[in-house]
Amino acid sequence: GENVEQHPSTLSVQEGDSAVIKCTYSDSASNYFPWYKQELGKRPQLIIDIRSNVGEKKDQRIAVTLNKTAKHFSLHITETQPEDSAVYFCAASKDNYGQNFVFGPGTRLSVLP
Amino acid sequence: DAGVIQSPRHEVTEMGQEVTLRCKPISGHNSLFWYRQTMMRGLELLIYFNNNVPIDDSGMPEDRFSAKMPNASFSTLKIQPSEPRDSAVYFCASSHLWGQGAGETQYFGPGTRLLVL
Numbered sequence: 749g750e751n752v753e754q755h756p757s758t759l760s761v762q763e764g765d766s767a768v769i770k771c772t773y774s775d776s777a778s779n780y781f782p783w784y785k786q787e788l789g790k791r792p793q794l795i796i797d798i799r800s801n802v803g804e805k806k807d808q809r810i811a812v813t814l815n816k817t818a819k820h821f822s823l824h825i826t827e828t829q830p831e832d833s834a835v836y837f838c839a840a841s842k843d844n845y846g847q848n849f850v851f852g853p854g855t856r857l858s859v860l861p
Numbered sequence: 862d863a864g865v866i867q868s869p870r871h872e873v874t875e876m877g878q879e880v881t882l883r884c885k886p887i888s889g890h891n892s893l894f895w896y897r898q899t900m901m902r903g904l905e906l907l908i909y910f911n912n913n914v915p916i917d918d919s920g921m922p923e924d925r926f927s928a929k930m931p932n933a934s935f936s937t938l939k940i941q942p943s944e945p946r947d948s949a950v951y952f953c954a955s956s957h958l959w960g961q962g963a964g965e966t967q968y969f970g971p972g973t974r975l976l977v978l
Binding site for chain 1: 894903904906909917952966967968969970971972
């Protein structure tokens, strides 16, 4: 089955700096890669996603890149702000009858003012 | 739309008691997912339904756990009997799957925080 690894497990950056979180996956058939943000005590919420037919996607300060050959994808946050502090989860899934997301273990991002 | 609705939001029970968690997916969504989140194991998919039919329950930890989806707007996750190691946050999520297409955005409910004493 699919296995998703995520690094680093914790990340601290100064406000205004960039943050990068990396994930690797094992199943080459996976073709949908969402990123979720979970604030303390809240539900996970989708912040950006990418499909395997695209190498990069950007939404304001957030971007995701995908390298299918190497089976890894990354989340990039620029000009970080204190409200970006949260746990970020990557996930992978593939075409099938259903949407079995396999989540990474999460990265706790702290943006220091 | 109110989003995914879960109840109760918090549940404290004693070991051996039956626990029932409830979920109402977003109207029009045809896929529903139950997750469990703990510090040790992260986010784990327990079971998911498509058009009210259970598709994959391989994540259900043991026979004490059962889930049903009697109609498109309601699902339950039951634990009987409950044990302290079941303490976790249980999330329900829903999405709309188009045919056998690639994954679609899953929208999570607020979760049920379960504590089994």
